[in-house]
Amino acid sequence: MARIEVRGAEQMAELAKRLKGADAKVRRRLSKSIRDGVRPAVADTKRAVLAIPVTGARGGGGKARTEHHLTRVKDPESERARKRAAARSGLRRSIAAAIKADIQTGGRKAGVRIVVDANKLPQDQRTLPRHLNSKRGWRHPLFGDRDRWYAQSGKPWFEVTIRKHVRKIRRTILKAMDELAKEIES
Template sequence: MARSSIDLDLSGPERELKRLGAALRKAEDGKELRRELVRNIRSAAGPARQEARQAIKSMPSRTPHKGRSLRSAIAQKVRIEARPAGKSVGARIVVGTTESVRGFKDAPRRTNARKWRHPRFGNRQKWADQTGKPGWFDDTMKNNRRKFRRAVVKAMDETADKIARLVR
């Protein structure tokens, strides 16, 4: 698994978002309205993303390392994806991979688990157990799901109202 993500269930509003995307393509200034919709969805998801970033940054660290900390690298990889058109219509918060930090590609997924094993300093003869912060991402997203969904639907409604005003 390359990245961790929580999809926002927009089963009902997803159809509306698809119709809204089609209306945006037809509208005269559709590109600007589409940008505004994506901007509003991103700002709606901002608090949930910030909470996830704070949750991973609060994970305790026992060993000092030179260079960038794993926690801050993971926090930086938490991002918002908003797609008002196409095959994967919707909004979600995603955590990308972190290959650049000490070669630890699956860091977001592993730290979201209770513990994981890895070779000590690349030595496959000696393994180390490491403790994560279970639920730093999953629990944060579950706690924010309703607020996020309401805010996304509100952003969609505002854009739909603007399109309706343009048509009149």
């Protein structure tokens, strides 16, 4: 996915240095404020991927995603676990479930990113969020038949959605940082 940067990372890094000596509750409050500010963008990004229209054949990778979800439960043989895994096995639904905010309040990499956590997807499908975000799309064997290939197109949804929220996220983060900086100084 393309990287969207919001200016102000320098201030965040400076505040992170000052937070090292501060109480852990203060750092947690900053993270919570940032998470609350990013939450609408994450939710909107999830809605955007779910809204991508389904085209062409269905059911190509659902089995792999179902099996992947079953690796994460205690009793993968239970009927309930199989039904829940199958219900979460759609590509768009799996990608939506893997979208999260990654917040770093310390060190040189202080900042906020909205990412698709590839570890939550099956091994062979970890590049699909990037392809689904591209007009160019991708090619894959039709139902596993390597003699017949199918071209699947994508639609930009990731950056387009996040860009709508950048100003508000930035304002929220800067406000939270200013409040905490004032609290630390006093």
